[in-house]
Each structure stands twice: as structure tokens, then as C-alpha cells.
Amino acid sequence: MEAAIILGALVVLLGLRVPVAFALGGLGVILLWWKGFPLVGVPQRLYGTMDSFELLAVPMFLLMSGVLLKGGVGKDLFAAVQSWVGHWPGGLGVATIISCALFSAISGSSVATAATIGTVALPEMEARGYNRSFTLGMLAAGGTLGILIPPSIPLILYGVVTEESIPSLFLAGIGPGLFLAGLFIIYGMLYSRFGGGYTPSPKADWAERKRATLMALPTILLAACIIGSIYAGIATPSESAGVGFVLALAMTYAMGRMDWEKVKDATHKAMVTTIMIFLIIAGAKVFSYAITLFQIPQAISTALTTNISDANIFMLAVGGVLLLMGFFLESISMLLIMVPVLYPALEAMGIHPIWFGIFFVVLIETALITPPVGMNLFIIQAVGKAKLQEVVRGAWPFAIMMLATAALLWFWQDLALYLVFKF
Amino acid sequence: DKTIRITLQLPEKHPLGQNFNAWKSCVEGQASDLKVQLFPSAQLYKDKQVPEAVGSGAIEMGAASLTRFAGTVPAVDAIYVPFLLDSEEKVKKATAPGSDVRKVLDAAVLEQTNARILWWQAYGRTIYLSKEPVRVPDDLKGKKVRTFGKLLGWTVEALGGAPTLMSGSKQFLAYQQGAVDAGITGITGVKSRKLYEVMPNMTLSYDADIEFVAVMNNDFYNGLSDANKKIVNECGMKVEKELRDNMLKIENETLEFLKDKINIVDLTDEERAKWREATKAVVDRFIENGGETAAKVIEAAK
Amino acid sequence: MLAFIDKIAEFTGKLSAWMLFAVGFFVTYEVVMRYVFIAPTIWVDEVSRIFQIWATFLASAYVLKHRELIVIDLFFKQTDSLARKLVETLSLIIIAGFCAVAVKFGFDLWLKATLAGHTTDSFLAPPKWLTHGSIWVGLGFLLVQALAEIVKVWTIGVPELDAHSAD
Ligand code: NA
Ligand code: NA
Numbered sequence: 096m097e098a099a100i101i102l103g104a105l106v107v108l109l110g111l112r113v114p115v116a117f118a119l120g121g122l123g124v125i126l127l128w129w130k131g132f133p134l135v136g137v138p139q140r141l142y143g144t145m146d147s148f149e150l151l152a153v154p155m156f157l158l159m160s161g162v163l164l165k166g167g168v169g170k171d172l173f174a175a176v177q178s179w180v181g182h183w184p185g186g187l188g189v190a191t192i193i194s195c196a197l198f199s200a201i202s203g204s205s206v207a208t209a210a211t212i213g214t215v216a217l218p219e220m221e222a223r224g225y226n227r228s229f230t231l232g233m234l235a236a237g238g239t240l241g242i243l244i245p246p247s248i249p250l251i252l253y254g255v256v257t258e259e260s261i262p263s264l265f266l267a268g269i270g271p272g273l274f275l276a277g278l279f280i281i282y283g284m285l286y287s288r289f290g291g292g293y294t295p296s297p298k299a300d301w302a303e304r305k306r307a308t309l310m311a312l313p314t315i316l317l318a319a320c321i322i323g324s325i326y327a328g329i330a331t332p333s334e335s336a337g338v339g340f341v342l343a344l345a346m347t348y349a350m351g352r353m354d355w356e357k358v359k360d361a362t363h364k365a366m367v368t369t370i371m372i373f374l375i376i377a378g379a380k381v382f383s384y385a386i387t388l389f390q391i392p393q394a395i396s397t398a399l400t401t402n403i404s405d406a407n408i409f410m411l412a413v414g415g416v417l418l419l420m421g422f423f424l425e426s427i428s429m430l431l432i433m434v435p436v437l438y439p440a441l442e443a444m445g446i447h448p449i450w451f452g453i454f455f456v457v458l459i460e461t462a463l464i465t466p467p468v469g470m471n472l473f474i475i476q477a478v479g480k481a482k483l484q485e486v487v488r489g490a491w492p493f494a495i496m497m498l499a500t501a502a503l504l505w506f507w508q509d510l511a512l513y514l515v516f517k518f
Numbered sequence: 519d520k521t522i523r524i525t526l527q528l529p530e531k532h533p534l535g536q537n538f539n540a541w542k543s544c545v546e547g548q549a550s551d552l553k554v555q556l557f558p559s560a561q562l563y564k565d566k567q568v569p570e571a572v573g574s575g576a577i578e579m580g581a582a583s584l585t586r587f588a589g590t591v592p593a594v595d596a597i598y599v600p601f602l603l604d605s606e607e608k609v610k611k612a613t614a615p616g617s618d619v620r621k622v623l624d625a626a627v628l629e630q631t632n633a634r635i636l637w638w639q640a641y642g643r644t645i646y647l648s649k650e651p652v653r654v655p656d657d658l659k660g661k662k663v664r665t666f667g668k669l670l671g672w673t674v675e676a677l678g679g680a681p682t683l684m685s686g687s688k689q690f691l692a693y694q695q696g697a698v699d700a701g702i703t704g705i706t707g708v709k710s711r712k713l714y715e716v717m718p719n720m721t722l723s724y725d726a727d728i729e730f731v732a733v734m735n736n737d738f739y740n741g742l743s744d745a746n747k748k749i750v751n752e753c754g755m756k757v758e759k760e761l762r763d764n765m766l767k768i769e770n771e772t773l774e775f776l777k778d779k780i781n782i783v784d785l786t787d788e789e790r791a792k793w794r795e796a797t798k799a800v801v802d803r804f805i806e807n808g809g810e811t812a813a814k815v816i817e818a819a820k
Numbered sequence: 821m822l823a824f825i826d827k828i829a830e831f832t833g834k835l836s837a838w839m840l841f842a843v844g845f846f847v848t849y850e851v852v853m854r855y856v857f858i859a860p861t862i863w864v865d866e867v868s869r870i871f872q873i874w875a876t877f878l879a880s881a882y883v884l885k886h887r888e889l890i891v892i893d894l895f896f897k898q899t900d901s902l903a904r905k906l907v908e909t910l911s912l913i914i915i916a917g918f919c920a921v922a923v924k925f926g927f928d929l930w931l932k933a934t935l936a937g938h939t940t941d942s943f944l945a946p947p948k949w950l951t952h953g954s955i956w957v958g959l960g961f962l963l964v965q966a967l968a969e970i971v972k973v974w975t976i977g978v979p980e981l982d983a984h985s986a987d
Contacts, residue, residue: 110892111911112908113910114915117889117914121915121917133575133576133577135576135929138922141922145876148865148869151843151847154875155843251687255559255690255711262694262715324851330697330851362840365837370875370880371888373876374883483892484894574929574932589941589942680854680858680860683943
């Protein structure tokens with residue numbers, strides 16, 4: 096009952112045009128005050144949220160993307176990928192998802208994936224006349240691959256909380272990650288084929304492909320530097336993003352495509368997008384602090400594990416609850432709060448804990464693109480200067496594909512577990 | 519009725535999390551008007567925020583590594599002074615309730631942060647994880663080493679390595695991706711954080727002792743009835759003893775578990791003497807930095 | 821007075837942008853020092869985080885001034901209606917109230933740590949007055965900006981432009 100009132104209040108505040116960050120943060124403060132919890136926790140929670148080197152990947156990747164965008168380099172990259180797959184139906188959509196999947200192999204975060212690929216791909220797809228909502232939704236969904244295709248910050252946290260093997264979790268994420276990417280590509284092609292509206296790219300000949308690929312070579316090298324520096328252990332994702340930013344500056348300057356005005360503009364835009372994302376994260380952290388102290392998520396999980404004994408019904412109920420919670424909670428809080436309570440029930444239900452980790456992350460991915468609180472929706476909204484409804488309208492088919500994948504995982508567990516046990 | 523909320527860094531499954539569950543049962547069994555709620559895995563606060571969160575009363579209780587208090591009481595890092603507590607007896611003596619070391623540190627922490635230490639939690643001794651086997655200080659020369667406190671960083675510098683501060687939860691990825699060549703941690707962490715999957719060698723240097731502390735907001739404590747004060751303290755003493763007595767066993771079981779999963783490097787006496795020699799200057803740096811309190815603690819620990 | 825408040829927001833916004841810009845060079849320096857010279861710095865990680873914290877809270881007033889905060893744009897779309905003005909005022913009061921709580925308690929914590937001379941527990945050990953000031957200073961500016969925006973709503977009116985199309 097308490098939970099319903101709180102969620103209702105959040106919906107009302109959002110409907111009254113209270114900015115998402117402050118609807119969450121303000122409601123959090125009111126809840127703390129209502130139950131007499133010390134409000135001195137609020138500034139500490141705010142400080143602790145921003146005091147994170149991992150989050151630095153967000154402004155760094157935004158700065159890098161901004162510079163590449165201003166330098167017109169993103170266009171080169173897209174021209175190259177497009178010369179290979181552009182003549183397919185919805186070719187740019189295919190290129191976008193492939194780029195997201197590639198970038199996911201560098202980044203452990205959905206936020207960074209959506210922001211980076213979004214900044215580059217969105218203007219190109221719009222210029223080609225792709226349906227705006229479809230494009231926005233595809234980018235929001237493509238970004239979520241960042242936490243399923245390894246490395247993945249949520250999978251690391253899951254492994255730490257449950258003491259399950261993190262490399263096994265990583266391996267288990269690959270199959271479903273590629274499966275989802277494939278599903279997105281097929282949907283994108285079908286949508287473009289039958290939804291139409293875009294200007295198809297002509298099939299490029301080999302000379303054109305060679306020319307376009309050569310033009311994109313510096314950018315491909317830059318991407319290789321970023322991926323390479325992470326896998327070679329030279330830098331963490333935040334660091335390689337920072338290095339990528341500096342290299343992007345140097346590269347575009349050397350190509351004669353960068354000037355002081357563009358630098359100023361890119362820096363300023365990266366700041367605005369960063370702050371609008373960070374304020375929401377901070378607000379969400381205050382909100383989740385309050386409902387954690389209220390023990391609302393804990394109560395829901397406990398009710399699940401004590402009232403259900405059939406594994407099928409249990410998974411259905413868990414899926415339903417996670418979907419519901421995913422409407423309102425940001426992903427890391429959802430994982431940290433729910434996993435410790437659900438985990439002990441798994442063995443009794445005969446559910447494989449590695450498999451469950453992947454199932455959980457697929458539902459977290461869905462939560463990232465379901466309104467009203469969906470971090471990737473907000474990012475793509477910010478990147479695309481769009482209205483939330485536009486992004487949501489394009490994103491819901493992808494959310495359904497993710498839910499279908501979660502259901503499929505239950506009946507075809509090898510999709511996740513094959514790589515873990517056969518290699 | 520009063521509710522005691524506790525913010526924990528580690529998962530509930532970890533021996534230190536279990537230790538809190540034991541305390542909860544003990545307290546709730548004896549005091550009908552006290553309820554205890556655990557919030558594990560840093561759901562509420564990161565470890566470095568625990569001193570302030572508890573001290574300010576944002577939350578009633580918390581647990582954190584003792585070194586997290588170094589910003590307010592630099593002397594707490596005494597337990598990391600290399601080879602100061604180099605035997606089981608010395609650790610037991612220094613960390614025993616009411617020992618001279620604890621009298622000084624517990625009082626300083628209370629005065630500086632308003633967080634009252636109820637009991638200490640043994641976390642075991644430090645070891646080095648590494649890509650290449652490490653036997654003598656020379657093996658660490660020019661290597662990047664993960665540490666989790668300022669003083670351990672000085673130790674690494676003295677050994678010829680380059681220290682990098684990193685929180686416990688980030689070790690796995692850093693080791694896997696090779697962001698550092700080696701790392702200092704406790705034995706139990708190697709198992710619970712699955713670090714053996716990403717680091718091939720473990721050197722039993724045992725150069726320092728790791729302690730966590732369970733702290734309660736002092737105003738909250740003063741608001742408890744005398745009977746309940748007695749209960750929270752006595753339960754603290756009880757679970758502290760259980761964990762301390764158990765820690766050697768837990769460490770040995772962990773070593774047994776790890777022995778076919780990681781190459782364990784045990785040092786000879788001569789090798790350990792080289793470590794001792796190389797890190798001699800750290801104690802002076804510590805006293806210089808930590809002032810009178812630090813000197814007092816070192817004296818008490820000897 | 822309003823013009824002065826707006827000026828501060830413009831300034832802090834620019835400052836934050838360049839702080840993030842600088843961090844890009846800090847971390848690049850760190851990677852080069854660590855990988856090429858095997859001499860990791862003790863300051864880049866911490867200074868970068870401090871810059872990030874300050875930038876976030878300092879720039880919040882700028883982001884509010886330019887209406888770049890994310891809003892669910894479903895109802896009350898008519899900017900010149902009384903209902904919209906009331907709704908806008910409510911939002912700004914919630915923002916101001918949130919800030920007031922964070923500023924009040926953030927300041928108390930800051931004052932205590934400052935008087936006691938506390939530092940963080942890192943290698944670099946910067947004083948807490950420097951790190952923890954970010955909350956009450958940054959959100960203090962936001963509090964003032966929110967109040968200024970309330971005045972603007974009832975004098976100038978709700979900004980006509982959809983902020984997200986103002987490029
Ligand atoms: Na990833
Ligand atoms: Na959601």
C-alpha cells in the first residue's frame with residue numbers, strides 16, 4: 096500500500112512537469128522527513144554519488160563524441176560502415192546497432208554506449224529521413240547492449256554480491272547480447288522495409304568502399320586505441336575515454352577541421368548533457384536511499400520468495416516485479432537491493448545463479464528504456480533534443496523484444512549457459 | 519522501540535556480514551525493544567563515507583575498514599605499519615578489547631568523528647597478488663600495485679613499486695584487464711571476490727593486519743537505556759571474540775580452497791627479512807605524519 | 821538583481837564546462853605517466869573526482885536557467901496559461917526546497933569538518949572544506965536561481981521556447 100502511494104506520488108509529480116531529477120530527489124527528501132529519517136543523509140548521498148571515477152566516463156565520452164561530431168569525423172565513420180551495409184533495407188539502422196554492439200565491448204555502461212553512438216548516429220539517420228521516433232528508440236535500446244555484452248558493471252556487481260564467477264557471467268552475457276543485437280537488426284530492417292519513409296542508400300562499389308574506409312581510418316584507429324588500451328590493461332574505461340577525447344582533439348585539429356569556436360561549442364554541449372544526466376542520477380540515488388530505508392524493495396522480494404514454490408510461477412513473478420520496479424528505479428540500485436534477497440531462493444527453485452544473473456540484466460536493460468524513469472531514454476532525449484514521448488514511442492517495440500528474450504531465456508537456457516560450460 | 523540500521527560494505531555472505539548477523543541475533547534476543555536492520559553491499563553508503571554517515575547520525579551504525587578513519591585520525595593506520603604486528607600473538611594483544619592500542623584509537627575516533635567503536639572485526643592479514651611471482655622486494659620494482667590505504671602506499675613505495683589507490687570492488691576488473699601488476703588485499707577477499715580467477719600468484723607477505731570496526735553514532739548510543747548499552751556492548755564483545763578466534767581458521771580454510779586455484783608463494787625467513795629491511799623507514803614517516811597519537815599507538819603495539 | 825543572478829549562473833556554467841575539459845587532459849597525463857614512465861600520479865584520480873563533483877553542482881543553476889532539465893512534457897503545454905504558471909512555480913518550489921535541505925545539512929557537515937581540520941583518507945588528503953563545499957555552494961546557487969526563476973515566471977512569463985530546440 097505504502098509502495099503504491101509512493102509510486103503514485105512520483106507519477107503525479109512528473110505529470111506536473113517537475114524535472115525528473117527533482118521529482119525523484121524531492122520525493123526522496125519528503126519520504127525521509129515523513130518517517131523521521133535524518134535528512135543529513137541527503138547531502139552525503141549526493142556527494143557519494145558524484146564522487147565516482149567510473150562516472151567520469153560519461154563526460155569524457157561526451158566530450159570525445161562532441162569533438163568528433165564538430166570535426167565531421169562521425170560522418171566519415173558512418174559513410175564507411177554505410178558503404179558496406181548501407182544498401183540493405185534500413186542499412187543505417189543496421190550500422191547503428193553494429194556500432195552499439197562494438198562499443199559495448201569497450202564500455203561496461205549503457206549510459207556511455209547510448210551517449211556515444213547516439214551522438215554520432217542520430218544526425219546521420221535523421222539526414223537520411225529515417226523515422227525520428229524509430230531512430231531515437233533504436234539508439235536508446237542499442238545503448239542497453241552495453242551492460243549485457245561484456246564488460247558489464249552490473250554483472251560485476253552481481254558476481255560480487257552473490258560470489259558467483261564474474262568471467263562466467265561475462266561469457267554468459269555474450270550469447271543473449273548478440274541475440275538481442277541480431278533481433279534489433281532484423282526489426283530495424285523489417286521496419287524500414289515496410290514502414291518506409293527513408294531514402295535508401297545506393298549500393299557502394301568497391302572503389303567507393305575503399306575510399307570511404309580509408310577516410311574513416313583515423314577514426315577506426317582511434318576506436319582501436321580506445322578498445323586496445325582497455326583490453327591491453329593500459330587504461331580504465333574512464334581513462335581511455337579521456338585519452339580518446341584528447342586524441343580526437345589532436346586528430347581533428349591535424350585534419351584542419353577543428354577551431355577554437357568548435358572546441359568551445361563541443362565542451363559546452365558536453366557539459367550541459369553531462370549535468371542533466373548527473374542530476375537525474377543524483378536525484379535517483381536520494382530516492383532509492385529513502386525507499387531502501389523504508390524497506391519497500393526488500394519487502395516485495397521477501398513476499399515473493401515466501402509465497403511461491405513453483406519455479407515457473409516464481410520466475411514469472413520475479414520478472415513481473417522487476418519490470419514494475421524497473422519503471423521507477425535506476426538499474427544499479429535495483430540490482431543491489433533485489434539480488435541479495437532473491438538469490439537465496441534460487442537454489443530451492445533449481446534455478447542456475449549464472450543464468451539468473453543474465454536474466455536479471457536483461458530486465459535491467461528493459462528498465463533502462465521504460466518510462467518514467469529510464470536512464471537511456473533520458474540520455475537519448477538529451478542527445479537528440481527530443482521529447483520523452485518521441486523516444487518512448489520508438490523504444491517500446493525494443494522493450495517488448497527484450498521481454499521476449501527474457502522469456503525465451505527461461506525456455507532456452509543454453510543461450511546464456513552454452514558458452515559457460517562448453518568453453 | 520528503537521531500530522538500529524547498519525550500513526555494511528561487504529555482502530551478507532562474507533564472514534564480516536555473518537558477524538553482524540550474529541550481533542543482530544544476540545541483541546534482538548536480549549533486548550525486546552531493539553530492532554536491527556542490515557543494509558549490506560554498500561546499498562546506502564560507500565565505505566569511505568561510513569565515518570561521516572555514522573558520526574553525523576544519518577544512520578545509526580556502520581562498518582568500515584579502520585583505515586577509512588585516516589582522514590580524521592591518521593594514527594589508525596598503525597595496524598598497517600609493515601611488520602609491526604607480525605605474529606598472531608601481537609595481533610591478538612594489540613587488538614584485544616581494552617588494550618593500550620585500542621584505548622588510544624577508539625578514544626581518538628570517538629572524539630574526532632562522534633562515531634563510537636563498539637567492536638573490532640578481524641579481517642586477517644595482508645597478502646600480495648601478482649601477475650609474476652613475488653618473493654623479494656626487487657620483484658616489485660617498477661610495478662604498479664593496488665593498495666587500499668595511504669600507509670600501504672608508502673610500504674609499496676618503500677618496496678620500489680608505484681602505488682595506486684583502488685576500492686575493493688574494483689580489483690577484479692583492474693586485475694583482469696592488467697591496469698595494475700600487483701595488489702595488496704586480505705586472504706578472504708581473494709576467495710569472496712574471486713580474485714584467483716584473474717591473478718595467478720599470491721605471496722603470503724603477512725606484513726600488516728587488516729581490521730574493520732563496527733561503529734555506532736554516539737548520540738544514539740547515549741540515548742539508549744543503561745541496560746541496552748550493556749547489551750549492545752556485550753554482544754559486540756561476544757561476536758568480536760568469535761570472529762577473532764575464527765579468523766585463523768577461516769584463513770586456513772581459504773588457503774586450502776585456493777591452493778589448487780592460485781600459485782601460493784610462502785616466504786622463507788631470509789626473504790621476509792629483506793621485506794622488513796626495505797620497509798624500515800615507513801614507521802618514521804607514519805609517526806611524522808600522525809603526530810603524538812601515532813607515536814603512542816606504535817609504542818603500545820610494540 | 822535578477823540580471824546579477826543570471827550572470828553568476830552563466831559564469832559557473834562556463835567554469836564547469838572547462839573543469840570537465842581539463843579533466844580530459846588530467847587523465848591523459850595519468851595514462852601517459854603510468855604506462856610510459858611507470859610513475860602513476862597520486863593526484864589525478866582524486867582531483868578529477870573533485871572537479872566532477874564541483875562541476876556537477878556548480879553548473880546546476882546554469883542548467884535550470886536554460887531549462888535544460890529533463891521534464892515529462894505531457895501536460896500543461898500552454899506556456900501562457902495560469903495553470904502552467906502555477907505548475908511551473910510548484911516545480912521551482914520543489915527544486916528550492918530540495919536545495920534548502922541539501923544546503924542546510926551540507927553546510928553543517930562542512931562546517932564541522934572544516935573546524936576540525938579533517939581531510940579525505942586518500943594519499944593526497946585534500947581538506948574536506950575544499951571537497952565538501954561543493955554541495956552547499958553549488959546547490960546554494962541553484963536555490964537562488966530557482967527563486968529568481970519564480971520571479972521571472974510571474975513577471976516575464978514562462979519561457980516560450982522549448983529549451984531543447986534552442987540550439
Ligand atoms: Na559492455
Ligand atoms: Na524504467
